[in-house]
Every structure is written in structure tokens, then in C-alpha cells.
Amino acid sequence: MQRYFKTIRLFWSTAFASQLEYQLNFLIELLAMLGTLLGSVFILSLFFTGGRQLGDWTWESALVIQGVYTFLDGLTNALLRPNLTEIVNYVREGTLDYVLLKPIDSQFWLSVQKFSFAGLPEIILGLSIVFWAAIQSGSTFSIYSLLVFIISLLIGFIILYSVWFLIAASSIWFVKTWNATEVLRALLAAGRYPISAYPVILRFVFTLVLPVAFLTTFPAEAILGELKFNILFFGLILSSLFFIFSRLFWKFALKHYTSASS
Amino acid sequence: MHNNPSDLIVVDQLSKYYRVANKQPGFKGTLKHFFDRKTYDVPAVTDISFQISPGEVVGFLGANGAGKTTLLKMMCGLIHPSKGLVDVAGFSPQRRQTAFLKEITLVMGQKQQLIWDLPPMDSLYVNAAVYGLSDHEAKVRINELAEMLELGEELTRPVRKLSLGQRMKSEILAALLHKPSVLFLDEPTLGLDVNAQARVRSFLSEYNKRTGATILLTSHYMADITALCPRVICIHKGKLFYDGDLDSLANSLSPSREVKVELKNPCASEQFEKYGEIQDLNDRFVCLLVSRDKLTDVVSNLLTDFDIIDLEISDPPIDQLIGELFIKGEVN
Amino acid sequence: MRIFGLSFKVIKTLLTTQYAYMLEYRIEIALWALSGVLPFIMFSLWSQNDVGNSFGLNDIGLARYFLSAFLVRQFSVVWVVFSFEEDSLSGRLSPYLLQPLHPLLRYVAAHLAEQATRLPFAIAIAITFFILNPSSFWLPSLPQLFLAYLSTHFAFTIAFLLQSLVAALCFWTEKSSALERLIFVPYLFLSGLLVPLSAFPSNVLKIAMLTPFPYLINFPAKILSGMPVDIFNGFLAQLLWISILVPSVNLLWKLGVKRYTAMGA
Numbered sequence: 001m002q003r004y005f006k007t008i009r010l011f012w013s014t015a016f017a018s019q020l021e022y023q024l025n026f027l028i029e030l031l032a033m034l035g036t037l038l039g040s041v042f043i044l045s046l047f048f049t050g051g052r053q054l055g056d057w058t059w060e061s062a063l064v065i066q067g068v069y070t071f072l073d074g075l076t077n078a079l080l081r082p083n084l085t086e087i088v089n090y091v092r093e094g095t096l097d098y099v100l101l102k103p104i105d106s107q108f109w110l111s112v113q114k115f116s117f118a119g120l121p122e123i124i125l126g127l128s129i130v131f132w133a134a135i136q137s138g139s140t141f142s143i144y145s146l147l148v149f150i151i152s153l154l155i156g157f158i159i160l161y162s163v164w165f166l167i168a169a170s171s172i173w174f175v176k177t178w179n180a181t182e183v184l185r186a187l188l189a190a191g192r193y194p195i196s197a198y199p200v201i202l203r204f205v206f207t208l209v210l211p212v213a214f215l216t217t218f219p220a221e222a223i224l225g226e227l228k229f230n231i232l233f234f235g236l237i238l239s240s241l242f243f244i245f246s247r248l249f250w251k252f253a254l255k256h257y258t259s260a261s262s
Numbered sequence: 263m264h265n266n267p268s269d270l271i272v273v274d275q276l277s278k279y280y281r282v283a284n285k286q287p288g289f290k291g292t293l294k295h296f297f298d299r300k301t302y303d304v305p306a307v308t309d310i311s312f313q314i315s316p317g318e319v320v321g322f323l324g325a326n327g328a329g330k331t332t333l334l335k336m337m338c339g340l341i342h343p344s345k346g347l348v349d350v351a352g353f354s355p356q357r358r359q360t361a362f363l364k365e366i367t368l369v370m371g372q373k374q375q376l377i378w379d380l381p382p383m384d385s386l387y388v389n390a391a392v393y394g395l396s397d398h399e400a401k402v403r404i405n406e407l408a409e410m411l412e413l414g415e416e417l418t419r420p421v422r423k424l425s426l427g428q429r430m431k432s433e434i435l436a437a438l439l440h441k442p443s444v445l446f447l448d449e450p451t452l453g454l455d456v457n458a459q460a461r462v463r464s465f466l467s468e469y470n471k472r473t474g475a476t477i478l479l480t481s482h483y484m485a486d487i488t489a490l491c492p493r494v495i496c497i498h499k500g501k502l503f504y505d506g507d508l509d510s511l512a513n514s515l516s517p518s519r520e521v522k523v524e525l526k527n528p529c530a531s532e533q534f535e536k537y538g539e540i541q542d543l544n545d546r547f548v549c550l551l552v553s554r555d556k557l558t559d560v561v562s563n564l565l566t567d568f569d570i571i572d573l574e575i576s577d578p579p580i581d582q583l584i585g586e587l588f589i590k591g592e593v594n
Numbered sequence: 595m596r597i598f599g600l601s602f603k604v605i606k607t608l609l610t611t612q613y614a615y616m617l618e619y620r621i622e623i624a625l626w627a628l629s630g631v632l633p634f635i636m637f638s639l640w641s642q643n644d645v646g647n648s649f650g651l652n653d654i655g656l657a658r659y660f661l662s663a664f665l666v667r668q669f670s671v672v673w674v675v676f677s678f679e680e681d682s683l684s685g686r687l688s689p690y691l692l693q694p695l696h697p698l699l700r701y702v703a704a705h706l707a708e709q710a711t712r713l714p715f716a717i718a719i720a721i722t723f724f725i726l727n728p729s730s731f732w733l734p735s736l737p738q739l740f741l742a743y744l745s746t747h748f749a750f751t752i753a754f755l756l757q758s759l760v761a762a763l764c765f766w767t768e769k770s771s772a773l774e775r776l777i778f779v780p781y782l783f784l785s786g787l788l789v790p791l792s793a794f795p796s797n798v799l800k801i802a803m804l805t806p807f808p809y810l811i812n813f814p815a816k817i818l819s820g821m822p823v824d825i826f827n828g829f830l831a832q833l834l835w836i837s838i839l840v841p842s843v844n845l846l847w848k849l850g851v852k853r854y855t856a857m858g859a
Contacts, residue, residue, distance in 0.1 A: 006391045014377060014384045025772050032775040039783035046793055047645055054643060097340050098375040103363040104392050182629040190635045199642050202635075258342045258356070 007104065008112050015082075015115045029077065029118035037070055037125070040192055047197075055197030060137035062194060064130055064220040068153075069192050071126025072215055075157060078119025079112075080164040081181075086114050087168040088177055096257070107250050111165065134223050145225045148232060152219040155235040159211050160188075162242035169246070169253040191216040211238060270444070270476055271314040271337065276346035278307040278332055278500075306332045308500045309346070314478070316443070319470050321491030321508075322480040329500040330480035331448050337478070338368050338446055350444060364393060367442040369434055371452030374421070381418045382432040386439060393440035400439065407435045410472075411465055427458030434465070447479035451486055463489040519557055520576050521550045526569035537564060546571075608700070612707035630667050633660040634723070636788050651790065657730035658819035659790050661723050662742075666814045667787060668716045669709050670750040674701045675774045678761040691851060698758055698847070705754065734818055741825065742818035748832040749810045753781075755839035756806065762843065765850030780805065786812025790821070806835045 044062060047054045054062055087110050090096040099109050134141075167180045174180075191212040195203055206212040214235050221227040284300045307329040314320055322330040335341040336348055339355030339362070348355055353362035376385040383404075390400035408417060411431045416424055424432065430450070438445070447466075451459040467490055470477055481487060487494055487508065494511060496504040504511055521538065525546045534540055537560045538552035552560045557575070564570065637660035641653050651659070678701065681687050690697040724731045734742060756777060763770040782788065784807035791799060791812045802808055809832045816823040 003391065003394055007388070010388045010391050014380055014388060017380055017384065024767070028772045028776060032779055035776075035779040036782075039779065042798075043783065043788055046789060047639075047643060049645075052643070052645070093373060094370070095373050095375060097335070097338075097368065097370070098373075100340060100358065101338060101363055101366070101368055102389075102392050103360040103394075109392075183631075186629045186632045186635075189632060193639055197639055197643055199638050202638055255342075258340060 003104070004108065007109075011113050012115045015113075016117055026118045029116075030121055033070075033074075033122045033125070037066070040066060040069075044192070055194045057194045057196070058137055060133050061220065061224055063133035064137065064224060065194055065216050066192060067126050067129030067131075067133055068156075068216045068219050069126070070129060071123055071153075072156060072160060072191075074119045074122025074124075074126055076119070076160065076164070077122060078116050079114075080161060082114035082116045083111055084164055084168040084171075084177065084181065086110070088171045091171050091257075100254070106254070107165070107247060110168070111161070130220075130223060137224065139224045141223070142225075145223065148227055149219060149222040152214070152222040152227060152232060152235060155232075155239040156215040156219055158239040159214055159242045162239075162246035163210075165246045166249055169250045172253045172257045188212060188215070194220075211242075214238065268315055269313040270316040270318075270351055271478075272347070272349040273313070273333075273337070274311050274347040276307060276310045276333070276336060276348060277305070277344050278329075278336065278341065279303040279305050279344045305500050307336070307343075307497075310497075310500075310502045311346075312495060312502065312505055314476065316476055317470070317474045318493060319466075319477040319491050320479075321487035321494045322478065322497055323484070323487050323494050324480075324482065324497035326482060328497045330497050332500075333497065334446055334448055334478065334480050338366060340368075364440060365442055366444045366446060367437040367440070368446045369437045369448070369450055371430075371447075371449035374429070374433060376421045376429070376432060376436060378422050379420055381420055382424075382436065383417045385421075386417070386436055389436055389439050395440060403439055403441070404435070407438055410468060411435055412461070427454055427461070430454060430458065430462060431465075434462070438469070441473075443475055445475055445477045445479075447477065449481055450479060451481065451483060459483070459485065460489075466490055517555075518551045518553050521552050521557075521561065521564070522574040522576070523548045523550070523564060523568070523570055524572040526571055529568065533568075604695070605703075608703040609707055612703050630664050630671075630719075633664040633667065633787060636660065640789065645793075650792065654730045655819070655821065656790075657723075657727050658732060659815055659821060661720060661730070662815035662818035663787055663811050665716060665720065665818065666742075666746050666749065666811050668712055669746050670753050670810060670814075672705065672750070672753040672757045674698070674705070674754060675757045675761040675764075675771050677701055677704070678758075679764050679771045682764045687854075691854070698843075702754065705750075732820065734820065738817060738820065742814055745809075745814040745817055745829065745832065748829070748836065749814050752806050752832065752835050752839065753810055755836065755843050758843045759839070759846060762846040762850045765854050781807050781810065784808060785810045786815060790816070806831075809835065 041063070044054075044066060045059075048059050048062075053059075057065070087096075090099060090110075099106055102109060139145075163184060164181075167177055167184065170180065171177045187210055190198070190202075190206060195206055195213040195217040198206065203213075207214075218227055218231060218235065222232075280303070281301050282304050284302060310333060322333065324330045332341060336343050337350055337355060339358050342356050350362070351365055353359060353365075355362065376382050377388075386404055387397075387400065390397070390403075395403070404417075408414065411434065413428070413431055413435065416428045416432065417435075421429060421432065434450075445466075450466075451462055454462065463486060466477060466479075469475060477490075479486065479490070492507055494504070494506070494508045495502060496511075518539075520541065525548065528546050529548075531540055531543050534543070534548055534550060538550040538556075540548065541551055542549040550560075561573070561575070564573070637656060640656050640660075678687075678697075681690065687697065690700065757774060760770055760773050760777060763773060784791075784802045784805055786808060791802060791808055794802065809828065813823065813828045813832070817825065817828075
């Protein structure tokens with residue numbers, strides 16, 4: 001609906017305006033991001049000492065995964081984290097009521113209201129690394145592989161969004177959610193490394209239980225032209241399931257909110 | 263239940279209970295609570311029924327925790343009733359249908375919907391978009407309301423830089439942008455200074471006259487109710503105690519009137535005791551509670567027996583009356 | 595008898611009420627303990643890819659190190675800057691400043707209480723680890739355990755003081771918790787949480803040892819897991835850092851409170 005697009009445009013332009021008030025934050029985010037990237041690449045290099053490979057990924061292709069991770073981390077910091085913080089604030093201050101009375105879908109409002117521009121450098125840097133490392137490892141890009149790459153990124157993002165929104169919805173019960181986001185952050189950090197580098201049990205967990213594989217490894221395979229179609233197809237189904245579940249859970253959380261709050 | 267077609271809002275046998283956990287103090291209690299939580303039901307609202315016609319201004323009066331906010335939120339659809347029925351403008355509020363949401367608005371004292379770091383104007387345009395108002399419509403509406411609320415350049419200053427009173431007025435503007443026909447206000451003057459309170463009240467009264475919007479407000483400030491609401495509903499411990507006009511309530515509650523006297527010379531309290539109940543005695547100022555039937559006699563006696571500079575007769579503060587009402591638990 | 599100027603009764607009450615508060619959030623505490631899984635993920639990577647040999651650690655050694663790193667982290671994790679910022683923004687700080695109890699000690703009590711609540715979860719996770727890796731089972735000797743406990747406690751102190759420095763900046767800026775990120779990043783990579791520092795190339799290692807971070811995880815974890823480590827110099831370094839940080843925090847705090855009261859918050 002036109003109303004929804006106009007609303008996004010207004011949300012993000014007001015978010016931009018309010019962020020100009022916090023330039024220091026932006027700088028800190030930038031520094032932290034650069035430091036994290038540097039450190040992660042350093043740790044990654046330790047795996048490759050002595051001419052090794054990591055789970056039959058070369059150094060350059062492993063960097064593609066780091067790039068995808070950085071890109072998604074940037075999206076998390078730009079879109080997912082600020083909105084989750086907002087939701088927690090609403091619940092805590094009792095102003096969630098205002099959102100629920102607006103004639104617009106509450107999950108939509110709560111998911112796109114904030115946009116932190118401090119996440120942009122990470123997004124750009126992540127994508128740059130992806131393409132640079134992919135070229136370094138010798139792949140050529142076709143319309144097909146780019147399309148598959150974009151779709152796989154979308155799959156990864158939808159799964160990521162659904163998990164974050166689940167945590168946000170749980171704030172209706174717990175209010176303090178930074179514990180859950182810390183667990184998530186720790187588990188997702190596993191996505192910095194190729195899935196094949198993990199023991200079989202963890203590979204299973206990271207593909208079906210917490211699909212970290214779909215967040216980073218498979219999009220990397222896509223841009224390297226190695227992603228199998230059946231995995232892509234499976235990813236589409238999985239991400240839809242995650243999204244539907246997040247929506248159902250939100251409805252459930254609202255039901256609780258409306259019968260338990262005062 | 264009689265369904266009068268002219269009723270805008272119908273509430274019938276509405277009740278709400280909350281489930282609460284019970285924890286004993288001390289370390290043993292903490293451990294027990296950790297392993298085995300006991301819960302019990304707390305009634306917030308019990309069997310309340312009333313009807314409201316379009317264009318009415320109704321005040322819900324009651325002590326803190328009496329259940330007024332819960333009642334109001336059930337009428338908005340923010341809380342689901344445990345029992346009973348709520349109908350607002352033909353809608354069931356808890357379904358939160360878009361058409362319903364466009365007809366109502368909620369303002370909560372001390373709780374903001376405006377974006378903190380930005381001028382109210384930015385939040386207003388977001389709201390306009392959400393409610394489907396065109397930019398032109400929004401502009402017209404904002405000007406109209408800003409004039410009524412006496413807001414000007416405040417709308418272009420960041421919300422965090424506005425005074426509490428200006429913030430509240432901006433909140434009200436934002437809430438009325440979409441021309442709702444029903445206004446729910448929960449403690450709207452909470453925390454405001456006397457002037458700001460008066461301005462909010464006069465605005466609401468004016469708005470009701472101009473637009474015929476139905477206004478429901480909760481408050482524990484009596485002044486809100488006396489200034490705005492011809493009809494008052496008293497809630498105590500979740501139950502409805504009185505539903506009718508304010509004047510009758512005051513009259514039936516108070517067989518007494520307050521007589522305030524300023525004397526030329528201070529006098530001892532014993533000299534006043536035969537005239538009435540002494541509320542306050544301070545140097546040259548005395549405040550007496552005198553029963554209505556004895557009023558004229560007492561006043562003439564006071565004027566003859568004492569050297570009086572000033573004398574004032576008024577109703578005792580309604581707060582006190584209502585307080586007594588709640589203690590007694592019923593209206594005669 | 596008084597500790598930090600507090601009577602035993604006050605200490606007991608503080609700790610027990612904080613403990614009760616923590617028990618209210620049982621699920622959260624469990625989640626917190628879970629969020630420490632990073633060392634286990636790293637362990638699975640290192641052992642699966644057989645990298646340990648390149649820096650002199652076999653699978654068993656790696657397993658013991660990472661489990662120790664996990665335990666040390668559980669009992670040294672600090673979040674004072676977040677609580678403090680929240681309290682300062684919501685105005686709770688003012689009444690705290692008026693009480694004869696230094697506000698930072700309030701947070702110390704909260705941290706210690708949470709560590710106590712975490713203990714059962716941490717033990718459960720350790721037991722699970724041993725069930726999955728029976729060959730890596732070991733029980734440290736009593737002196738080892740004591741030294742590990744002591745060094746972990748010092749690690750906690752250093753971490754707490756570092757974050758308190760950042761927290762004190764709350765008196766000047768609203769978003770000091772963002773600055774915590776700048777400390778967290780070097781902590782993550784230089785503390786030994788992701789890999790025993792012996793895996794670092796020597797030039798990087800030299801630079802890392804100049805920072806307090808290796809003493810937050812690497813040093814205590816090595817003691818606990820029985821790896822060779824310079825105990826004397828390690829403790830010396832920890833105490834040195836504490837002796838630098840305590841007066842720094844004190845000073846910054848005093849300056850901050852002065853500014854806070856001058857601003858009429």
C-alpha cells in the first residue's frame with residue numbers, strides 16, 4: 001500500500017534527522033567495526049598457517065564469508081538492533097499502547113521505525129569485501145550467479161530478522177532482552193567461518209536449528225558460483241517458515257500483553 | 263440490557279482480573295518462589311455497566327488503583343476484558359479494526375508518542391501518513407489545532423527542549439490530527455502546573471463544543487472533572503459507585519458548606535466551636551464547616567460577634583467529599 | 595569489622611537482596627550463561643581443523659583451555675556500564691549518590707550475586723562438556739584451583755574497573771555505553787577468549803601483553819587448565835593493572851560527581 005511506503009520514507013528520514021544529533025555514536029561505531037573486522041581477519045589467518053585450508057575453503061573464499069558476515073552485521077546494526085531497542089523501550093514505558101492504536105500493522109511499525117545510519121559503512125564495506133575476495137578467488141559473475149546471490153542474501157536476512165523479532169516480541173514478558181541478544185550474537189558469530197569447518201553435529205545445528213549456514217556460507221557459495229539449486233529452494237521454504245513463525249509469535253505476545261498489562 | 267441506538271459507547275457487566283504471583287519475603291521465601299510459584303487473581307474491574315451518548319464529556323473519578331485506567335484501556339481495545347461486553351461506535355474495540363482505530367484517539371499523561379529528539383512537526387507528518395491524510399489536509403488540520411492550542415514555533419523545536427506544558431499540548435495536537443470522534447484521555451493533566459492544566463481543560467471544552475467529539479477522561483484531580491465534565495462516573499475498588507451529574511453528587515454528598523473567615527484579631531478556637539466544625543485555625547484565619555440549614559444563622563452571628571475583615575462561603579473541596587464517599591462506600 | 599567501610603550486616607543485606615532480585619530473572623540468568631558458548635564454538639573449530647598442533651596444543655589441551663576460558667569468562671563478565679547508564683538516564687542515580695554507600699559498590703554486589711546464581715548453570719555446562727569429551731576430563735589440584743580462583747577474581751576486578759572508567763564518562767555524555775564497544779573489541783581478540791595467546795605470532799603477542807586484556811582470560815584459563823604459564827609475573831601484572839585503575843576510577847568518579855552536582859541534575 002502506498003501508505004506503507006510513505007510511512008517508511010518518513011520513518012527513515014526522521015531517523016536520519018535524529019541521528020545527526022549523535023555524530024559521536026557514528027564515529028564510535030565506525031571504529032568498532034573496523035577493529036572487529038581487523039581482529040576477525042587476523043584470527044581467520046591463524047587457521048591458514050602452514051598452507052592449510054579451512055574445511056576445504058581457500059583463504060580468499062573464506063574472506064568472502066567474512067564479507068557476507070560484515071554485511072549482515074551492518075544490516076543488523078542499521079535496522080534490527082535499533083528497532084529491538086525501541087520495542088523494549090515501548091514495553092517498559094507503557095507507550096506500546098500508542099503503536100497498537102495506530103491504524104497500521106504493529107509488526108511493520110516496530111520493524112522499520114528506526115534506521116541507524118551508523119550501520120551503513122559496515123554494509124558497504126562488507127559488500128566490497130565480498131566482491132573483492134570473490135574476484136581474488138577467481139570467480140566470474142554472471143547475471144544468474146548475481147541473482148542467486150541476492151536471493152540467498154534475502155533468505156539469510158529474513159531468517160535473521162525473524163529471530164531478532166522473536167527476541168523483541170519476548171520483551172513483552174521479559175523486558176530486559178540484552179541477555180537474549182547476547183546469546184544470539186555469540187551463536188551467530190559462528191557464521192564467520194565456513195560451515196564445513198565445523199564438526200558434523202554442529203553443521204546440522206547450524207543448518208537446521210539456527211540456520212547460520214544460510215546467513216553466510218550459502219550466500220558466499222552463491223557469489224562464488226557454487227550454490228546448489230536445491231539448497232536455495234530449501235532456503236526459501238525455511239525463511240518463509242521463520243517469518244511466519246515470527247508473525248504468529250508476535251500475535252501471541254500481543255494477546256498476552258493485552259490481557260496481562262494494566 | 264437495553265440497546266439504545268443513540269448510544270455511542272455501551273459497556274455491559276465489564277470485568278477484568280489479573281493473575282499475580284505471591285512471594286514471601288526473606289531468603290526462604292525467595293527459594294520457595296523460585297521453585298514453586300503461587301498465583302492468585304486480583305480483580306481490577308468488576309461488573310461495570312454504563313452507556314455514553316455522542317458528544318458527551320464524561321469524567322471517570324477514583325483513587326489511584328481504582329481501575330479507571332483499566333476501564334479506559336478496555337474501551338480502547340488495549341486490554342481484553344475477562345468478562346462482559348464493550349461496544350464503541352458499533353465496533354468491538356479488542357478487534358482493533360482499522361476503521362475503529364481511525365475513529366478514536368488516546369492520550370496518556372506523562373507518556374509520550376512524539377519522537378524525543380525531533381520537533382513535533384516531524385512526528386505530526388508521520389502520523390498524517392499513517393492515518394492516510396494528504397499533506398494538504400495535514401497542514402490545514404495542524405494550523406487549526408495549533409491555533410486552538412496556542413502553539414506556534416514550539417512545533418519546530420525538538421520535543422526534548424519543550425516545557426512539560428508545551429509537550430502535552432503538542433501530544434494532544436498529534437492525537438487529534440486525524441479528527442477522531444472519540445477521545446480517551448488518561449490523566450491528561452498529570453504533572454502539569456496549574457496554568458497548563460487550566461489551558462488543557464479549556465481547550466478540551468472548546469474542542470467538544472466545536473466538533474461534538476465525545477470525550478472520556480480519567481483523573482484523580484477533582485479540578486479536571488469540575489471544569490470539564492457535566493457527568494461523572496465514580497469508580498472505587500473496580501466497582502462503579504455513581505453515575506450522574508456532578509452537581510447532584512456534590513449536593514447529595516455535602517450537607518455542609520465551608521465558611522472561611524479573616525479576623526481583625528486572632529481569637530482562640532473555643533470561641534468558634536459552637537458555630538461549626540473547625541477545619542483550620544491559623545492566627546487570624548479560620549475555616550469552618552457549617553451545616554447548610556444553619557448557614558444563615560451562623561454567618562450573621564459571626565458577623566455580629568467578631569471583628570471580621572473578610573468572609574467567604576464555598577463548597578468543601580470535592581476531593582474531601584469524594585474521599586468520604588469512598589470511605590463510606592456508597593452514595594445515599 | 596568493616597570492608598570498604600561497610601559493616602558485615604550491610605554487606606549481607608546487599609548481597610541477599612541482590613540474590614533475590616537475580617532469582618526473579620531465572621530464565622535470563624540461564625541465557626546469560628548460555629551466551630558464553632563462544633569458547634566452545636571456537637574449540638570445535640580449532641580441534642576439527644587440527645590447528646592446535648601448529649602451536650603446541652593437542653586436542654585435550656585445547657579442550658581444557660577452552661572450558662577454562664568459558665568458566666573464567668562466566669565469573670569475570672562485567673556489565674556495569676549498561677546498568678549505570680540506565681540508572682543515570684532514568685534519574686535513579688541521584689538518590690544513590692545521596693546514600694553513604696558508594697554507588698559502584700552497589701553494582702559490585704549485583705555482579706557478585708549474579709555470579710553466585712550462575713554457578714549451577716556453569717557447572718551444568720561443564721558437566722555436559724565432559725560427557726561430550728570424556729578424554730579431556732581433569733580435576734585441578736587444590737593449589738591450582740585456588741590460584742585460578744584468585745586470578746579470576748583479579749580478572750573480574752580489572753574488567754570491572756575498566757568498564758567503570760567508561761561508566762564514569764556517563765557524567766559527561768549520555769551514550770557512554772557506546773564507548774564500551776571500543777573496549778570490548780580489543781578484549782574479544784586479545785584476551786584469549788577466541789584462542790590461546792600462544793597461537794599468536796610473536797610480534798602481535800608482544801603488543802598484546804602490554805594491554806590488560808590477556809590477564810582477563812588467558813592467564814587465569816591457563817592456570818586452571820594446567821598449561822605452562824608464568825604465575826609470578828602474571829599475578830604481578832594483574833596487581834599492577836589494578837593499582838593503576840583504582841585511583842584512575844576514583845579520580846574520574848570524583849570529577850564526574852562534581853560535574854553532575856554542578857549541573858543540577
